[in-house]
Amino acid sequence: MTATVEAASARDFTERNRKANWIAFATMVALIAVAPFVAYPFFVMQALCFALFACAFNLLIGYVNLLSLGHAMFLGLASYCCAHAAKVWGFEPVSAIAVGVLAATVLGFAVGALAIRSFGIYFAMITLAFAQMVYFFSVEAPFTHGEDGIQGVPQGKALGLVDLSNPWALYVFVALVFLFGFLAIERIVQSPFGEILKAIRENEPRVISLGYRATLYKLAAFTLSAGFAGLAGATKAIVAQNASLTDVSLSTSSEVVLMTLVGGMGTFYGPALGALIVIAMQNYLAQFGEWVTVIQGAVFVACVLAFRRGIVGELAARAKVSL
């Protein structure tokens, strides 16, 4: 094996990779464009919000190897704050979403600062504990309205220009938010910062020994992930016109784990696909009532056993590319 052969095969891989990623991205955009004509637009928008949520979660589990079992706290808090800002303070939707993102980012920084020094299962348990605290806070706090949640959130005019109560305008708006979040997370992973994150995932002591304060990088990643989870939650509040306890609940936290694993953690497209599958199952299997959870569990087990890398992970491995 000579150097030139190796370099050529590396170039070949890069080329193939670029092509595969363009195809995947184009397919995703095409699906988003066609979806509202073949499926119920409200369902698609909800799926897009959860897809962004899963991408944000994947930034941690897939690229830093941090398992957060309480990510719904960011989704939910942002959802409440955005709903409150839009309904009570009369903010237009973009500012209301910004309020939600800000709240989630601040919470992410605070929780991250306290949890990030723990490793593995201890880290997961701490995030879980904080999520439970946020849940109880949401049950008790006056502004979240307990069991009722915040209902009748006005959709308003985005930046005072585009009326989001028009379903098509709303759809385009949500699609753009999703694409922005998706591309931003992809950029984070592919940045100089992302390189350090991946190195931490592979061997944290080694990264530290080279002079990087790994804890700060992990905290930054956690905060960013919380922010994007918040973007998903806040947008969801505008779409659904409500914010409720479900959004901060443990089941939402576990759903995002499910979505990411089914789609493929550590892949760009896996979490979004996983979210689509899980949300679709919930919608179309709703007729089976309580059995949805059981069916979901069965699908989950089957997926994990059949494709350990998740759907996109398996596809990428077969095609020898990284998606």
Add this chain to the structure above:
Amino acid sequence: MSDDDILVTEGLTKSFGDFRAVSDVSLRIKRGAIHALIGPNGAGKTTCFNMLTKFVAPSAGTITFNGRDITRLRPADVARLGLVRSFQISAVFPHLNALENVRIALQRSRGDSFDFWRSKAALKPLNARALELLDSVGLTSFAYATAGEISYGRKRALELATTLAVDPELMLLDEPMAGMGHEDIDRIAELIRRVSANRTILMVEHNLQVVANLSHRITVLTRGRVLAEGDYRTVSENPEVREAYMGAGHA
């Protein structure tokens, strides 16, 4: 201490419960030297390295690096001061390729890398230097190979290239040649000699041939204590050392 000493420890001690892995070790490492730390398995060599680089907190004692007390610093900060270690168990980033492995270390030259908004194309200027370093350890043809998939000896070489990439003033190498074939050992020994020109090296190594050829000074550790110190000749003629360490097979 004199200015000639880059690293000085006084009474360095580490206990794990009742067990003293390292007790009362006082070391002086001369600037520019290749200093070897040898001793039988379990003597406490790696534990010493862990304390020097702050991966493990000393139970007692002080560490002074370049005249500065570093006993309470964080490991990343010690590394930034120029005291950088390698690991006994090969520490590469297995899913990154060799070039990317070295580039992680080279990124240090940019300062911190919190710029999450920038494309990693910003790192391209580092590739040339990364290839140079890979070449110096004989890994040119493996630059694009996934680090987890190359042979053990090559992983060690890659780890050395990565350590060199941060251009440390004092480099701690924990058994850099373990698992290498003859040819590789010669190449790495030569490389260590070459890169020691403008830095200090403290290394743990079981291959006494290598130790004899490379090092200016040797400290022998047994059961956590310094048994002897001096050049190879002095140390190898010490009867206690012969008994405790070189004993049966080696001498």
